[in-house]
Amino acid sequence: MPEQTNSVSPSRRALLGWGGAGLVVGAAAASGAVAVTREDSGAGDAVPAAATGAAVDFHGPHQAGIATPVQDRLHFAAFDVKTDDREEFVALLKEWTKAAARMTAGHAVGEGAFGGLAEAPPDDTGEALGLKPSRLTLTIGFGPSLFEKYGDTFGLTGKRPKALVDLPKFPGDNLDRARSGGDLCVQACADDPQVAVHAIRNLARIGFGKVAIRWSQLGFGKTSSTTPEAQTPRNLMGFKDGTRNVAGTDKTALARHVWVGEQDGPDWMTGGSYLVARRIRMNVETWDRTSLREQEDVFGRDKAEGAAVGKAKERDEPFLKAMKPDAHVRLAHPDSNGGATILRRGYSFTDGTDGLGRLDAGLFFLAYQRDVRKGFIPVQRSLSASDALNEYIQHVGSAVYAVPPGVRDKDDWWGRALFTGKA
Amino acid sequence: MPEQTNSVSPSRRALLGWGGAGLVVGAAAASGAVAVTREDSGAGDAVPAAATGAAVDFHGPHQAGIATPVQDRLHFAAFDVKTDDREEFVALLKEWTKAAARMTAGHAVGEGAFGGLAEAPPDDTGEALGLKPSRLTLTIGFGPSLFEKYGDTFGLTGKRPKALVDLPKFPGDNLDRARSGGDLCVQACADDPQVAVHAIRNLARIGFGKVAIRWSQLGFGKTSSTTPEAQTPRNLMGFKDGTRNVAGTDKTALARHVWVGEQDGPDWMTGGSYLVARRIRMNVETWDRTSLREQEDVFGRDKAEGAAVGKAKERDEPFLKAMKPDAHVRLAHPDSNGGATILRRGYSFTDGTDGLGRLDAGLFFLAYQRDVRKGFIPVQRSLSASDALNEYIQHVGSAVYAVPPGVRDKDDWWGRALFTGKA
Numbered sequence: 001m002p003e004q005t006n007s008v009s010p011s012r013r014a015l016l017g018w019g020g021a022g023l024v025v026g027a028a029a030a031s032g033a034v035a036v037t038r039e040d041s042g043a044g045d046a047v048p049a050a051a052t053g054a055a056v057d058f059h060g061p062h063q064a065g066i067a068t069p070v071q072d073r074l075h076f077a078a079f080d081v082k083t084d085d086r087e088e089f090v091a092l093l094k095e096w097t098k099a100a101a102r103m104t105a106g107h108a109v110g111e112g113a114f115g116g117l118a119e120a121p122p123d124d125t126g127e128a129l130g131l132k133p134s135r136l137t138l139t140i141g142f143g144p145s146l147f148e149k150y151g152d153t154f155g156l157t158g159k160r161p162k163a164l165v166d167l168p169k170f171p172g173d174n175l176d177r178a179r180s181g182g183d184l185c186v187q188a189c190a191d192d193p194q195v196a197v198h199a200i201r202n203l204a205r206i207g208f209g210k211v212a213i214r215w216s217q218l219g220f221g222k223t224s225s226t227t228p229e230a231q232t233p234r235n236l237m238g239f240k241d242g243t244r245n246v247a248g249t250d251k252t253a254l255a256r257h258v259w260v261g262e263q264d265g266p267d268w269m270t271g272g273s274y275l276v277a278r279r280i281r282m283n284v285e286t287w288d289r290t291s292l293r294e295q296e297d298v299f300g301r302d303k304a305e306g307a308a309v310g311k312a313k314e315r316d317e318p319f320l321k322a323m324k325p326d327a328h329v330r331l332a333h334p335d336s337n338g339g340a341t342i343l344r345r346g347y348s349f350t351d352g353t354d355g356l357g358r359l360d361a362g363l364f365f366l367a368y369q370r371d372v373r374k375g376f377i378p379v380q381r382s383l384s385a386s387d388a389l390n391e392y393i394q395h396v397g398s399a400v401y402a403v404p405p406g407v408r409d410k411d412d413w414w415g416r417a418l419f420t421g422k423a
Numbered sequence: 424m425p426e427q428t429n430s431v432s433p434s435r436r437a438l439l440g441w442g443g444a445g446l447v448v449g450a451a452a453a454s455g456a457v458a459v460t461r462e463d464s465g466a467g468d469a470v471p472a473a474a475t476g477a478a479v480d481f482h483g484p485h486q487a488g489i490a491t492p493v494q495d496r497l498h499f500a501a502f503d504v505k506t507d508d509r510e511e512f513v514a515l516l517k518e519w520t521k522a523a524a525r526m527t528a529g530h531a532v533g534e535g536a537f538g539g540l541a542e543a544p545p546d547d548t549g550e551a552l553g554l555k556p557s558r559l560t561l562t563i564g565f566g567p568s569l570f571e572k573y574g575d576t577f578g579l580t581g582k583r584p585k586a587l588v589d590l591p592k593f594p595g596d597n598l599d600r601a602r603s604g605g606d607l608c609v610q611a612c613a614d615d616p617q618v619a620v621h622a623i624r625n626l627a628r629i630g631f632g633k634v635a636i637r638w639s640q641l642g643f644g645k646t647s648s649t650t651p652e653a654q655t656p657r658n659l660m661g662f663k664d665g666t667r668n669v670a671g672t673d674k675t676a677l678a679r680h681v682w683v684g685e686q687d688g689p690d691w692m693t694g695g696s697y698l699v700a701r702r703i704r705m706n707v708e709t710w711d712r713t714s715l716r717e718q719e720d721v722f723g724r725d726k727a728e729g730a731a732v733g734k735a736k737e738r739d740e741p742f743l744k745a746m747k748p749d750a751h752v753r754l755a756h757p758d759s760n761g762g763a764t765i766l767r768r769g770y771s772f773t774d775g776t777d778g779l780g781r782l783d784a785g786l787f788f789l790a791y792q793r794d795v796r797k798g799f800i801p802v803q804r805s806l807s808a809s810d811a812l813n814e815y816i817q818h819v820g821s822a823v824y825a826v827p828p829g830v831r832d833k834d835d836w837w838g839r840a841l842f843t844g845k846a
Contacts, residue, residue, distance in 0.1 A: 073616075073643075075773070118716035125711055126661020126726055127644075127771070130654055193496075193616070194644035197773050201659075201782060205711045212780040218773055220496075220641065221550075221617035231553055236624075238549020288548055288628045293541040303549055348550070350498070350620050350641055351774055357503075357635040359624060 053132025065137030067248035073193035074219030078182025097413040106133030128198035136190040141401025170384035179397030219347020240306035246343040268417035271405030279397030282362035300327030326388040342367040476555025488560030490671035496616035497642030501605025520836040529556030551621035559613040564824025593807035602820030642770020663729035669766040691840035694828030702820030705785035723750030749811040765790040
């Protein structure tokens with residue numbers, strides 16, 4: 001399966017067989033999804049995948065975009081369902097799956113692309129043509145409202161996982177309904193933002209009349225890493241804040257903290273995970289006028305190196321009691337929360353300026369976990385009650401989703417086990 | 424001058440002399456702006472600047488960020504002045520210049536960085552530490568309102584250039600005042616958006632109390648190229664739309680169409696340019712349901728290759744009369760506008776979703792020219808009157824700025840000739 005090769009990084013141009021000589025769509029395009037060329041796989045062998053813009057496997061036991069090494073950019077969209085027709089919704093999930101497999105492999109949506117009828121709209125909107133796959137991943141999730149609103153209609157009554165709880169209201173929450181919730185979500189991560197934006201836009205286009213975007217969020221820079229050997233990125237407060245994240249290669253930790261196990265139930269979620277998304281506005285102007293000492297006390301780390309209080313290096317094991325009781329690292333640490341551990345995949349955002357001339361900027365927090373009740377909720381209870389950081393941040397958007405397991409092969413589709421009852 | 428080397432691509436971490444061993448700020452940092460290491464200049468010699476994250480010269484006869492090969496990402500900010508104190512404003516311009524020189528070279532703002540007093544806020548907000556210079560350019564402009572509102576206060580009476588006209592209202596304009604105008608602007612372009620966002624944020628921080636951001640815009644993907652040999656990028660309509668742009672290496676064309684000449688006046692603008700910024704919302708959902716033929720007729724190009732109607736290749740000279748009279752390429756062509764030619768540097772944006780569930784997406788159009796009256800205005804008069812594209816777009820923000828010449832050396836500063844009267 002070409003989608004499963006990891007070191008191939010064809011450009012979308014090459015895939016479609018376009019040279020510089022006009023409109024001829026050649027054999028590579030005509031053969032569709034199997035038209036991966038290997039003309040530059042030599043470079044792919046020598047250069048890290050991130051640098052070559054390689055493709056990430058779409059198929060597998062888990063959805064890509066969770067344990068996958070975190071890509072640089074994000075476009076995240078929450079959708080609401082607009083149809084009462086189960087067949088139509090299932091057909092959409094199948095069509096989305098097919099399009100996602102093509103786009104993540106670096107192909108245009110639809111085998112016809114522009115080779116089809118001039119009288120019809122193109123199958124692909126076109127702005128990613130010529131761009132590399134850029135490690136695009138597309139990850140779908142189902143929100144609580146899908147089960148509540150469409151339980152009867154879609155035959156989902158009783159299928160809502162117990163672990164997919166509504167989040168409690170935490171102290172300090174100032175949630176905007178227009179930036180919260182959603183029947184569905186798609187997380188698009190890629191090293192090229194144009195590739196991520198293209199993917200969400202084309203899924204929205206395919207879903208026209210059946211689903212509509214409720215809200216969306218662009219993230220311009222990752223704030224977490226799932227690859228311990230890579231440099232830990234910095235958030236908009238200038239701190240490294242994901243040093244002790246779950247590693248995407250640590251199968252034991254993933255099985256314990258991230259993937260839903262067979263024993264957890266429901267069956268359709270085995271191999272899946274739960275996603276919490278929080279839009280966290282940072283009062284960067286206030287933060288920027290705070291002394292270095294105060295900033296370091298708030299986090300419990302030094303700013304330059306990222307080492308915990310009293311330690312020399314970023315990865316030295318923190319000694320929590322050396323920190324102030326309300327330090328962020330101390331309160332967020334698994335040892336302060338009965339071992340609660342979440343895989344973080346957040347992104348910095350800036351969405352222009354608010355009415356007071358302040359940057360509308362902050363952290364779009366994304367965290368995956370095996371059970372929201374044992375992951376985000378205890379950690380956030382602790383943080384929202386006491387975190388010294390609360391003076392500088394505000395949670396303004398919130399959503400939670402059940403993220404089903406991976407799409408096994410080209411005949412499988414997003415949510416199949418949920419809708420057919422067959423694992 | 425280290426800022427003037429073009430092939431050096433030190434990481435900000437290396438510049439500050441931080442190894443992995445904690446907080447020791449070594450000799451490289453202590454020596455400040457001359458602390459450029461050359462540890463990876465070997466790679467820089469073999470790999471294109473874009474790939475190595477190299478620095479672009481800040482100093483020179485023209486500001487960088489105009490003829491410079493277009494970087495991938497943008498953060499653009501319009502500021503309003505908040506002080507009536509000329510000395511304070513001039514001091515800000517000097518401080519901004521110094522910070523811009525450091526940031527574009529890949530340094531943190533301020534020589535102290537975190538080596539200073541723990542009791543003071545850090546000089547740099549920190550989120551770009553460890554990132555490469557990423558070809559960051561920072562380009563300042565002065566809006567008409569600076570001259571109108573602060574003419575007496577700042578001694579600028581009579582100094583407003585004739586070519587810095589207020590733009591007329593064009594048919595179809597639906598401008599939002601909150602996304603238009605501004606006494607000043609700074610255009611930050613970089614291959615890494617975090618580097619661009621960091622730069623604007625730190626300038627805003629330095630300007631606290633003296634200037635405030637009026638509006639800002641993130642651009643996630645370039646839509647124009649000033650390097651003819653590079654692949655022409657695509658806009659969010661999926662089309663290549665900057666094929667015949669002014670080349671950044673074409674000194675004749677730049678002198679004719681972009682740089683203000685000595686004979687043009689005023690003296691303080693010699694070597695400068697004029698910038699028009701327009702936020703152009705695209706109705707992408709409507710566009711995406713339009714047939715390929717209609718889309719190609721609207722542009723006057725084919726979508727796949729980008730060739731003009733009846734031509735085989737993107738760069739074949741277009742035959743305008745083969746296109747429909749209202750085709751975009753035909754109406755925008757210099758031959759249809761008395762030779763009017765502008766250097767385009769626009770970026771695609773997406774700012775979430777509007778109240779109707781549609782993507783708030785489009786083109787943040789940036790164009791540089793020697794005289795707005797002979798550049799943007801005639802082209803936009805032609806387009807706004809007849810362009811077939813108008814059915815799918817709307818201009819929702821607008822601004823125009825006088826962009827002064829470059830900063831010559833480390834003693835020079837942004838706007839010096841304007842404020843001192845000495846060229």
